[in-house]
Amino acid sequence: MKDIEYAAARSVDEAVGLLAARGDKARILAGGTDILVQLREGLRDADLIVDVKKIPELVGLSHDAKRGLRLGASTPCYRIYRDAKICAAYPALADAARIIGGWQIQSRASIGGNLCNSSPAADSIPALIAHDARCVIAGPSGRRTVPVAEFCTAPGRNVLARGELLVTLEFPPVGDGEGARYLRFIPRNEMDIAVVGAGVWVKLNAAKDTIAAARIGLAAVAPTPLPATEVGAWLAGKPATAATFAEAGDRARRLAKPISDMRSPAEYRLHIVGVLVTRALAGAVDRARGIVIGHSPNGQEH
Amino acid sequence: MVKKTHVSTTINGETAEFLCEPRQSLLEILRDTLELTGSKEGCNNGNCGACTVLMDGLPVNSCLVLAVEAEGATITTIEGIAEQAHLHPLQQCFLENAALQCGICTPGFIVAAKALLDRNPKPTEHDIRFELAGNLCRCTGYDKIVRAVQDAAAALEGKH
Amino acid sequence: MATKTSPDKKKTGKAADTTNGEPQAFKVIGTRPIRHDGVDKVTGRAIYGADVQMAGLVHGRILRSPHAHARIKAIDMSAAEKMPGVVAVVTGKDMPDLRDKMADLGEGTVNLAHLGANCLAHGKVLYKGQAVAAVAATSPHIAEEALKKIKVEYEPLPAVTWVLDAMKDDAPLLHDNVFTSEMGKLGKQPSNIAVHLHFEKGDVEKGFAEADVTIEREYKTASVHQGYIEPHVSTALWNHDCHLTIWTSTQGAFTARQQTAELLQIAISQVTVVPCEIGGGFGGKISVYLEPVAAILSRKCGRPVKMIMNRNEVFEGTGPTPGSFVRVKLGAKKDGRLVAGEAWLAYDAGAFPGGMIGPGCMCVFSCYDLPNARVDGYDVVLNKPKTAAYRAPGATQAAFACESVIDELAEKLGIDPIELRLKNAAREGTRRVDGPTYPRVGLVETLEAARNSDHWRSKLTGKNRGRGIACGYWFNIGLKSSAAANVNPDGTVTLVEGSTDIGGTRTSVAMQLAETLGIAAEDVHPQVGDTDSVGYTDVTGGSRVTFATGLAAYEVGLDIRRQMAARAAMLWECKPEEVTFADGVFRRGDKSTSFKELAGKMHQTGGAVVGRATVDPEGPSHGFGAHIADVEVDPDTGKVTVLRYTALQDAGRAIHPSYVEGQMQGGSVQGIGWALNEEYFYDDSGRMRNASYLDYRMPTAFDLPMIDTIIVEVPNPAHPYGVRGVGETPIVAPPAALAAAIYRAAGVRLRELPMAPHRVWTAKKMTNDEC
Structure with missing residues (x-):
């Protein structure tokens, strides 16, 4: 790796100051599991890395049934899936956190880092879209909030401007009858990049037989993680049945524009979108009904 | 060249101080500066687990930790797993089960398995396979590694 | 998950009472001692190649070609040389000019010009990742930064990466001095086809004419890598007395020494190779990559130079095993008797000639007694890394084809796949298509054990599930091994042998010495010597170490027994030939002394006892295996899950059963990875796009069930303890066994590796569309 400077910021202001001064020659270090590999392989360039793990606001999570979840951007993944309350309230988020790399990666990697790396195949982003998370961004001119669905702009690129830093992710409170699921398809069962990822959130009616509202996010099917907004809207009012899930899968497939690469041919990706959306919907509905579901790698239980 | 940074850590129960360049990984410092060569480099990008160490009790790929980040951390490497004159039950069970062939992945597996058993003393086969998926072995087909971890769990349970 | 079988249950072969002149009631052989190097390897103390440290060490890195095929027009190293911390920069011009010099390396000959160009290119690069220049610097980071300052001017040329494309007349030509070698003659025009092999027995046309059923199919396999977790690493010190010492990770210290000496055109005695733990x-x-480069960097800077590849370099710059195209045709009578076979194999050799086509041709029909057969094989160069051996090199590709056709024949004839194989199984007296006639071999016993196994007899239930079986064969070679041992006064023995220990062979070799001397396995202290401290020993490869180096250890034991008997004779004032030895005790009349007691009197009876042996046994010892696989195929995604797996193999004699099982399990899983997901994925410009563990997709623990093993023991008549060697055979059967299982689970026959989810899904879709 080329010679580089390291600074551990103690506050958001300090981090913003360092990032603003160095512009695109400064890179944020959270868990480091992407940025260190990219710097080593010359995929990204930097003269300064700003470690943000020592900023209290960026580490940790606070959950409140009324206000929802605030997740520090550099909180390591393991803290999410080890927290029973978070797993119950934001299960798609927990699903994603549990399968980003292996345990060694999850000890370090963060959801904020996964988001800021802005890979089209990122596991957490479809889950964040499904949970309707919002990004709290600090910058030289103060703070702003951006929906996760609007955060990524191109492969590896996002809305963060010079000097800006993702501070927290905010999740709305969760009510009765809600459920969510993130599923990804990979040829192996672990340690792989999504061929397709699908995050789904549903809210059922009081009888729990009809979908009142739904949100779907997709990974690895477009240059950025894709909010399947039309499909979510279509689902509202539909019976929570296998036929509905399958049609939603079909509709999601029509939105996807995947590429062919070493991870999969495009035609296969397109097919898998349908399969995963169908399965993830079934899983989310089960959870909304209070059914505990298994952790088979590709959601084959459905 | 950027000035070297002074870092204070606790490694395998002892205070360890070193100077490092910011670009140097913890793995590099452990191996080349501190001569703790038990942690192995298999891929240098977090995909094989051969460099697994415990950092504040959590398993991490030491190739994906900058040495400067270790300031104030407590680190356990393979060299710190045995208890004084005795092998750790995991080490003993790896030997008895012939759970290693070339042995290059073994330190990483033992450290990761220790993290697993510290957290989950009675793992199922599924748990073991899932939690050790971040460690690659190319020689054994994993069968004997899984059995060694199962046996070590039983041995540790008997001990307590 | 598979049922757990206790290790004791796994031995099904009967131990013969006597074989091969040695009593076969064993004290040590067949037990499971803890390996001698075990403690060092579970505590992190073992010294592997990258763990070598020494004063004044500098770090070398290699600049590699970004093009799959290009002419090097100019290399400007001046900026790199000026960088602070850089101590040496070299290119191919720093190596001797070795135009078409051939060298015999024990396991075959090699063209040194090609080997040299594979270490540092000369004039042209033939694959992406080929080494072009190297830098040594005071830190690996500086060396890496210096590479960026070397300016190479390339003239890119068209590239070809698929074997059938490379064989076409209009394919880009890699070498203007490679001509097709065919029936002892060389072609007139330069060609990418380096060799055409042809084997024939019987009357193939007549055989097919007699067949009631004939099936002909085509198969493709992708290049796959050995995937060892330790990257290549070498440290070289070209001392000021001109002696070169190399500490390295190698399967053969002597072969590494010879290759390095030949490439650098220096005397073999000028080089010492110290094999580290590997x-x-x-x-x-086996092939050298870094050794000569580290050596010339060290010669230039006068300091020890350590070179470690990164993972990406291992994938792109070292040998994978060939991608292949194989066509197999088999004809059988209605009763299942095979009457004719024909195979056409094209294997890629990578950028330089000399791939695995020979063994591919010899193995394609090796499991069957075929009265009439013809095999044609082609060794083809193309713009991929030079291929290297990978566990039964060439056999897996061939077996995928032949065993898959056998499975289709069984279905078409309505015969159980094991019965069909048993009916045609190679046995003592069967002549293989390439000539040799088998001595006593264990395929029939292995298939019978498969038929009687819990796995085969159990019922597989559930939707989308299927079971498959396939056979595999590997020669298991002999070659040269040396060993020497010193008897210690406490009755233990220190053994020095020349085979680097990749998977516990120190112990399997030491156990044979212990058995011969009637002492405990723990009382032999084995170590692997460097090229100055032990006699010439060929590579750890060909499944030969437990067989051949084990034989050397046995001979060492006999030598020690002879010398110790003479010592006893001296004490008892009798003739040495009057002293007998059995069960670790020397006897004459009513006098007796244990090995240990007698060792204690060594110094009163003439000093040290040193046993030594060098052997060059006749190979091959013929390893046959059969694998049973149960899979489930996700009907929506085509993804294959292995539910249960059993590997059976004739080991001849299992010296240390745990490590025999380990070889069978490890080989099976490499075969499973090859079958399901692993591949070199190339883009149109000939660049590999998945040169990382992340995207190459080797199996993790979470992808597999337990791998059950059944060791069959049909002792090898050519070894005193019956050893056959076991390491390679287990990789051969898995792709065909899984393909057969997938067919029964999903109704589609996959004929291309890897059988990745998208391929299974596509095959299903095409079948459905046709219906």
Whole structure:
């Protein structure tokens, strides 16, 4: 790796100051599991890395049934899936956190880092879209909030401007009858990049037989993680049945524009979108009904 | 060249101080500066687990930790797993089960398995396979590694 | 998950009472002692190649070609040389000019010009990742930064990466001095086809004319890598007295020494190779890559130079095993008797000639007694890394084809796949298509054990599930091994042998010495010597170490027994031939002394006892295996899950059953990875796009069930303890066994590796569309 400077910021202001001064020659270090590999392989360039793990606001999570979840951007993944309350309230988020790399990666990697790396195949982003998370961004001119669905702009690129830093992710409170699921398809069962990822959130009616509202996010099917907004809207009012899930899968497939690469041919990706959306919907509905579901790698239980 | 940074850590129960360049990984410092060569480099990008160490009790790929980040951390490497004159039950069970062939992945597996058993003393086969998926072995087909971890769990349970 | 079988249950072969002149009631052989190097390897103390430290060490890195095929027009190193911390920069011009010099390396000959160009290119690069220049600097980071300052001017040329494309007349030509070698003659025009092999027995046309059923199919396999977890690493010190010492990770210290000496055109005695602990090889650590480069960097800077590849370099710059195209045709009578076979194999050799086509041709029909057969094989160069051996090199591709056709024949004839194989199984007296006639071999016993196994007899239930079986064969070679041992006064023995220990062979070799001397396995202290401290020993490869180096250890034991008997004779004032030895005790009349007691009197009876042996046994010892696989195929995604797996193999005699099982399990899983997901994925410009563990997709623990093993023991008549060797055979059967299982689970026959989810899904879709 080329010679580089390291600074551990103690506050958001300090981090913003360092990032603003160095512009695109400064890179944020959270868990480091992407940025260190990219710097080593010359995929990204930097003269300064700003470690943000020592900023209290960026580490940790606070959950409140009324206000929802605030997740520090550099909180390591393991803290999410080890927290029973978070797993119950934001299960798609927990699903994603549990399968980003292996345990060694999850000890370090963060959801904020996964988001800021802005890979089209990122596991957490479809889950964040499904949970309707919002990004709290600090910058030289103060703070702003951006929906996760609007955060990524191109492969590896996002809305963060010079000097800006993702501070927290905010999740709305969760009510009765809600459920969510993130599923990804990979040829192996672990340690792989999504061929397709699908995050789904549903809210059922009081009888729990009809979908009142739904949100779907997709990974690895477009240059950025894709909010399947039309499909979510279509689902509202539909019976929570296998036929509905399958049609939603079909509709999601029509939105996807995947590429062919070493991870999969495009035609296969397109097919898998349908399969995963169908399965993830079934899983989310089960959870909304209070059914505990298994952790088979590709959601084959459905 | 950027000035070297002074870092204070606790490694395998002892205070360890070193100077490092910011670009140097913890793995590099452990191996080349501190001569703790038990942690192995298999891929240098977090995909094989051969460099697994415990950092504040959590398993991490030491190739994906900058040495400067270790300031104030407590680190356990393979060299710190045995208890004084005795092998750790995991080490003993790896030997008895012939759970290693070339042995290059073994330190990483033992450290990761220790993290697993510290957290989950009675793992199922599924748990073991899932939690050790971040460690690659190319020689054994994993069968004997899984059995060694199962046996070590039983041995540790008997001990307590 | 598979049922757990206790290790004791796994031995099904009967131990013969006597074989091969040695009593076969064993004290040590067949037990499971803890390996001698075990403690060092579970505590992190073992010294592998990258763990070598020494004063004044500098770090070398290699600049590699970004093009799959290009002419090097100019290299400007001046900026790199000026960088602070850089101590040496070299290119291919710093190596001697070795135009078409051939060298015999024990396991075959090699063209040194090609080997040299594979270490540092000369004039042209033939694959992406080929070494072009190297830098040594005071830190690996500086060396890496310096590479960026070397300016190479390339003239890119068209590239070809698929074997059938490379064989076409209009394919880009890699070498203007490679001509097709065919029936002892060389072609007139330069060609990418380096060799055409042809084997024939009987009357093939007549055989097919007699067949009631004939099936002909085509198969493709992708290049796959050995995938050892330890990257290549070498440290060289070209001392000021001109002696070169190399500490390296190699499967053969002597072969590494010879290659390095030949490439640098220096005397073999000028080089010492110290084999470090080796983190896996599987055939990929025989050819040298870094050794000569580190040597010339060290010569230039006068300091020890350590070079470690990164993972990406291991994939792109070291040998994978060939991608292949194989066509197999088999004809059988209605009763299942095979009457004719024909095979056409094209294997890629990578950028330089000399791939695995020979063994591919010899293995394609090796499991069957075929009265009439013809095999044609082609060794083809193309713009991929030079191939290297990988566990039964060439056999897996061939077996995938032949065993898959056998499975289709069984279905078409309505015969159980094991019965069909048993009916035609190779046995003593069967002549293989390439000539040799088998001595006593164990395929029939292995198939019978498969038929009687819990796995085969159990019922597989559930939707989308299927079971398959396939056979595999590997020669298991002999070659040269040396060993020497010193008897210690406490009755233990220190053994020095020349085979680098990749998977516990120190112990399997030491156990044979212990058995011969009637002492405990723990009382032999084995170590692997460097090229100055032990006699010439060929590579750890060909499944030969437990067989051949074990034989050397046995001979060492006999030598020690002879010398110790003479000592006893001296004490008892009798003739040495009057002293007998059995069960670790020397006897004459009513006098007796244990080995240990007698060792204690060594110094009163003439000093040290040193046993030594060098052997060059006749190979091959013929390893046959059969694998049973149960899979489930996700009907929506085509993804294959292995539910249960059993590997059976004739080991001849299992010296240390745990490590025999380990070889069978490890080989099976490499075969499963090859079958399901692993591949070199190339883009149109000939660049590999998945040169990382992340995207290459080797199996993790979470992808597999337990791998059950059944060791069959049909002792090898050519070894005193019956050893056959076991390491390679287990990789051969898995792709065909899984393909057969997938067919029964999903109704589609996959004929291309890897059988990745998208391929299974596509095959299903095409079948459905046709219906």
